[in-house]
Amino acid sequence: MSSLVTSQHAEELREGAAQLGITLSEQQQAGLLAYLALLIKWNKAYNLTAVRNADEMVSRHLLDSLSIVPYIGEADSWLDVGSGGGMPGIPLAILFPEKRITTLDSNGKKTRFQTQVKLELKLDNLQVIHSRVEGFQPEQPFAGIVSRAFSSLEDFANWTRHLGGPQTRWLAMKGLHPADELVALPADFHLDSAQALAVPGCQGQRHLLILRRTA
Known part of the structure; x- marks a missing residue:
């Protein structure tokens, strides 16, 4: 384990993941901690995240x-x-080696880190x-598109519409439940479900909004 971790x-x-109902293998745990060490190290020079305190990064990022x-x-x-510093994409890639994960960011420093x-x-x-995001043209639509505190729901839907298909789910990670943003959703999107998330060690509300295209 790195001296930074x-x-x-x-x-x-390990305890926080267990509270979320996730049992981490030794390999997954080691991967997430190695990622954390790189995040701490690079953040000093690259300003990847506003969270400066390494002790807060486990809860607020991982x-x-x-x-x-x-x-x-x-x-x-x-x-x-x-994706910024790679969240949630990199932790998902560590947890699900069988899934194809793509992270996208317009900031070159952040993609170099990733x-x-x-x-x-x-x-x-x-x-x-x-x-x-509007300039990215993948060969095939993604099955899932996720963002974490990226933009309003309206912009998220409009900017990524061309990246999904009829079966795609859009997952927007938010703090407070954004009732005002839901009102402004584009006509071809609808709210599939909204989930309150309890993140161990995190103060304040967290919500996940799952959107779908309206056929």
Whole structure:
């Protein structure tokens, strides 16, 4: 384990994941902690996340990312839009080596960091894209598209509409339940379900809104 990551971090991750109903294998735990160590190290120079305190990163980044795992389902290809420091895309890639995970961000510093994580952790299932979302043209639609505090629901739907298909689920990770944003959803999107998320160690509300295209 890196000197940047302590046994306390490891314990907090293992216990928090268990509270979320996730049993981490040794390999998954090691991968998530290795990612955390890289995040701490690179954040000093690259300003990847506003969270400066390493002790807060387990709950606010790792466990927050893992909180959506019960809603990932069978979908085998996921896009993390506006991924920033790689959340939730990189934790998902570590947890689900059989799924194809793509992270997308327009900030070159952040995608360089993500590419370094991919290389160091040997995440063959992770694809890192440096692009603006409206300029990205994948060969096939994604089965799932996720964003974490990326934009309003209206913008999220409008900017990523071309990246999904009839079966795609859009997962928007939010703080407070955004009732005002739901009113402004584009006509061809509807709210499939809304889930209150309890993230161990996180103060404040967390919500997951699952959207679908209206046929």
